[in-house]
Amino acid sequence: MSKRPRISFGKIALRVGAVTREDLEKARAAREQSGGNLEAILIEQGALSPELATSVREAFVEACAVCENCGRRTDVAERDADDVACRCGGTFVPLEKTIDAEGSDVLDAIDPSLLQSELDDISDEGASAGSDEG
Ligand SMILES: [Zn+2]
DSSP states (O other): OOOOOOOOHHHHHHHTTSSOHHHHHHHHHHHHHHOOOHHHHHHHTTSSOHHHHHHHHHHHHHHEEEETTTOOEEEGGGSOTTOOBOTTSOBEEEHHHHSSOOTTHHHHHSOHHHHSOOOGGGOSSSSOOOOOOO
């Protein structure tokens, strides 16, 4: 089974050239200290304009697929187009199809938690840790 490419707002922001690796590291450091949302921190630090943030969200929606069964996320740009199987037995569906909105509203309707990096308890790596997350 192939490894599941992770996705996060920061990763996509870097991919589309909206921020530099330096910007990203600075914002991630700030998030570690005081928490919060990476997108908001990047904007606050002046590394990202609100317009560019919109472009990053667009790219994020295109690249992100979510398992309807377990909620794992993946980066479809880094996996085979036909490979939509999640290790839980579920299927990855494009993020856009999981959001009940149309056009530009989709970008505002993204759950902010989806834009963040995933926590370790839904990692594909390591032993299967029983998650009681409902
Ligand atoms: Zn799954």
